[in-house]
Amino acid sequence: MNLNPFNFLYKIQDATADIADGVSELMPTEQISLWQLIWGYDSTSGEYSLTSLVVMSLLFIFSFVAVYVFIERFMAVQRALKGEKDFMQKINDFVTKGNLSEAKQLCQSSENPIARMVEKGISRVGKPMKDITTSIENIGKLEISKLERRLSMLATISGVAPMLGFLGTVLGMVKVFQNMSKEKTFEIASLSGGIMEAMITTVGGLIVGIVAYVAYNYLVSKVEKVIHNMEGASIEFIDILEAPGK
Numbered sequence: 001m002n003l004n005p006f007n008f009l010y011k012i013q014d015a016t017a018d019i020a021d022g023v024s025e026l027m028p029t030e031q032i033s034l035w036q037l038i039w040g041y042d043s044t045s046g047e048y049s050l051t052s053l054v055v056m057s058l059l060f061i062f063s064f065v066a067v068y069v070f071i072e073r074f075m076a077v078q079r080a081l082k083g084e085k086d087f088m089q090k091i092n093d094f095v096t097k098g099n100l101s102e103a104k105q106l107c108q109s110s111e112n113p114i115a116r117m118v119e120k121g122i123s124r125v126g127k128p129m130k131d132i133t134t135s136i137e138n139i140g141k142l143e144i145s146k147l148e149r150r151l152s153m154l155a156t157i158s159g160v161a162p163m164l165g166f167l168g169t170v171l172g173m174v175k176v177f178q179n180m181s182k183e184k185t186f187e188i189a190s191l192s193g194g195i196m197e198a199m200i201t202t203v204g205g206l207i208v209g210i211v212a213y214v215a216y217n218y219l220v221s222k223v224e225k226v227i228h229n230m231e232g233a234s235i236e237f238i239d240i241l242e243a244p245g246k
Contacts, residue, residue, distance in 0.1 A: 055201045069151075077147060077219065081225065083115070091118055095122070114233040154213075161205045161208040176198065
């Protein structure tokens with residue numbers, strides 16, 4: 001009995017080489033590009049998968065919409081956050097001196113929600129304080145609804161995109177097993193290619209969903225900051241009107 005360990009190692013090496021050769025023969029020789037992979041190109045049939053084309057087209061549309069909404073809302077929120085640091089101090093000086101017209105002009109020259117709220121309050125000066133407070137609150141609600149416009153689209157995309165990608169994967173797997181049931185011989189190359197084609201939609205859906213989710217939460221935090229500033233300014237304006245001598 002030959003117990004030479006080197007002979008045993010040579011046999012393992014030969015067996016490993018045979019397995020590698022067999023796997024390489026089963027693997028497809030055609031190399032596909034990333035763009036073809038994204039759109040569901042099947043190297044075996046030489047055609048694009050209709051399911052992948054539809055799902056990935058919808059995901060691309062969702063991604064463009066998400067980017068557009070984020071940029072547009074980000075610019076709107078940034079405009080709302082801009083304003084003079086001493087804006088309320090100037091309003092206090094004008095109201096104290098009775099220069100309501102100058103106070104209105106200052107509000108009109110400042111394009112932000114706080115200025116529009118204060119302008120509405122100034123136009124109600126002379127009426128009961130309850131009416132002034134109500135008018136300011138109404139303008140504040142309108143401004144908040146303007147800031148939150150189209151944010152729901154980002155929230156919807158962040159939830160729908162992953163599910164759409166998963167739907168594409170499930171439909172792709174159904175197609176893979178359907179093709180397997182029709183074939184008399186089992187080929188690992190066709191199975192792995194079909195699974196890879198199906199999984200790419202899930203990857204695309206997760207990417208779009210994660211980006212939309214992060215963008216949505218970022219904008220929500222910015223809007224909450226604007227709302228906090230509006231609440232502080234409204235309270236400060238009411239205090240100015242209720243100060244002794246007013």
